[in-house]
Amino acid sequence: MTSGKKTPVVPRRALRDGVYEALLEKLLDGSMPPGASLGIDSLSRELGVSQTPVREALVQMEHTGLVTRVALKGYRVAHPLPPRQLAELFDARGMLEVAAAERAVAHTDDLLPELRAAHAQHVLCAHRVRKQRGDGGPPADYSDLREYFQADWEFHLTIIRAADNRFLVQMAESLSAHVHRMRQTADHGALDIDQAVAEHATILAAFESGDPEAPSKALRTHLAAVARRAAEDA
Incomplete structure (x- = not known):
């Protein structure tokens, strides 16, 4: 028994x-x-x-x-995403994230505290990566780099969640693995940390401005810049 x-x-x-x-x-x-x-x-x-x-x-x-x-x-x-798939990935992210930003504007008051916190965490993780790379070489432990990528993606997810559409969130989560695949072969000596932090700050300021069109414009500009940098590294 x-x-x-x-x-x-x-x-x-x-x-x-x-x-x-x-x-x-x-x-x-x-x-x-x-x-x-x-x-x-x-x-x-x-x-x-x-x-x-x-x-x-x-x-x-x-x-x-x-x-x-x-x-x-x-x-x-897996091998790195080829140029065409990389372009398709950013095309998909643009359609999804810009649409989410447009919808998130209606929930700006609720979004801002969370987006400020997400940005602060991104800035902190960026600082940790810079500190470990003080001599210009790779750190002994890559946990800081993983945390930085997670904080970067969380900033984007915070906006997507604010659109208040569960299917947009599900689509974003399905894309997250492909975003990581793009990053897995990043040149660890030439990360775009400073650019990404500055561009996120611009997106946050756009939501704070009260201009309903500013957030989607700032996000579109950011994604275009990330796509350009990724294509250069491919």
Whole structure:
């Protein structure tokens, strides 16, 4: 007779998520470059876990496009987005985010405190990255870079959520993995931190101005600038 107890799923899920985060950091620091083979057995030994959470994390990554799986060859790190797909990504972001900004204007009073907080966090994370790169070289730990990218994306998500449309949020979340894929091969010595922080400040000021057309214009300008910088680095 069985005890009837269910197997707890939270610890296993937490372990999978921990492995996923560890693999993301390897993508950021360049230790898993595009095209690199990802052996489940070797990764499990390196991370000190069983093969199951590694396999689950890789399946999750495959769904996001960060890794690919080839029959009989296993998993590999996805190659950078080609120029056409990069342009399509920013085209999609422009349509989604500008539309969200136009709708968010109606909720400016509620949005502003959250957007100011998101911008402050972005500025803080940018400061941490600059501090670790004081000598011009890459930091020993890329957790600061991951936090910076998360803060950057959270600024955008704050505006999208303010549009008060759950489907816009879902579409943005589906794009987030592709945005990360674009960043995973960033030149870690030439990040556009100063430009991004300044452009976010302009977007925040646009919402503060009370001009209903200013936020969408500022956001459109920012995305165009990011697309241009990404194309130059491709």
